[in-house]
Amino acid sequence: MKFEPKEDIKRIIIVCIAAVIMALNIKSFVRTGGLYPGGATGLALLIQRAGDLFFHVTVPYTVVNVALNAVPVYIGFRYIGKKFTLYSCLMIVLTSVLTDMLPGYAITYDTLLISIFGGLINGVVISLCLLMNATTGGTDFIAIFLSDRKGIDSWNIVLGLNVVILGAAGILFGWDKALYSIIFQYTSTQTLHVLYKKYQQETLFVVTNHAEEICDAISRATNHGATIIEGQGAYKEQERKIVYSVVSGAESKRVLRLIREADPKAFINLMKTEQVAGRFYQKPNE
Incomplete structure (x- = not known):
């Protein structure tokens, strides 16, 4: 202690x-x-x-x-x-x-x-x-x-x-x-x-050309992992990457700021998550 x-x-x-x-x-x-x-x-x-x-x-x-x-x-x-x-x-x-x-x-x-x-x-x-x-x-x-x-x-x-x-x-x-x-x-x-949103989760979908930088930012800020999904833009048919991650509601504002810093042109979809099954990191109380 x-x-x-x-x-x-x-x-x-x-x-x-x-x-x-x-x-x-x-x-x-x-x-x-x-x-x-x-x-x-x-x-x-x-x-x-x-x-x-x-x-x-x-x-x-x-x-x-x-x-x-x-x-x-x-x-x-x-x-x-x-x-x-x-x-x-x-x-x-x-x-x-x-x-x-x-x-x-x-x-x-x-x-x-x-x-x-x-x-x-x-x-x-x-x-x-x-x-x-x-x-x-x-x-x-x-x-x-x-x-x-x-x-x-x-x-x-x-x-x-x-x-x-x-x-x-x-x-x-x-x-x-x-x-x-x-x-x-x-x-x-x-x-x-x-x-108080520590125990509420939110799901991130980020369409970007800087997926690795965004994944690193999420990991440093929250200790959560992320998944990179290969995609393609329907309008210009250009390759895009989608970063998928789930973070605590208390961390979401900070994560959004870091994503904007890593890629100002990123398209971000943030959704409320009803329930998460599996390993989800929560910072332990002291």
Whole structure:
């Protein structure tokens, strides 16, 4: 586990900012709307409210959230990456403590607005952590574990798991808040899909006269291979080569820039890939 002072200080600062935003979102949106946002956060709030309502015991959010993250943190250390998990632990603990300490300000009491904008903020915070090679904890660890193992974007699977938690909330505390919570979670997941594309794949077809240079550029930038296909232009009947490759959605903009540098006249077709079977390189988490 190698530490790089400049990069690690930057990551710590951004993770701390993300923790503050997450805690404020929980206090100002989630609790004001009486929502259960899924994952460890939603389950912790569910346990807290059940303790207050049925047993008249107020359990600190920090205690519940840290306990719920024990197994996901073990999965992170064991299967994902030690450095990744350490930054995630910082996010989990800091968010938990700040949620107990910071005062809550009700920006609006409209539950629909709370569900939409609270979900947007939640998705932005999760994306910010993931871009810094960390996570907010809970089901995020499970999503990354499944994505690394299966090579697919598994956030929708986690959305399905969260619906189970929301179903329990609906049975215990009423279906209106549970249904609004599903809107919150769906908004958060869709925001995450837009901002974080590591586990989304895109297919490249590049018609060019500089196939070897483009293949080298793709390999250097992404560590992905490429296939050169012989072709012929239909209009002028001139020989052309087609470079075929699949890259991560997070890498596609950089790859397009490098292709343009290698051949400004290249014709590029970039398509969203539903699923890849076989060996597809994913940069491992630290």
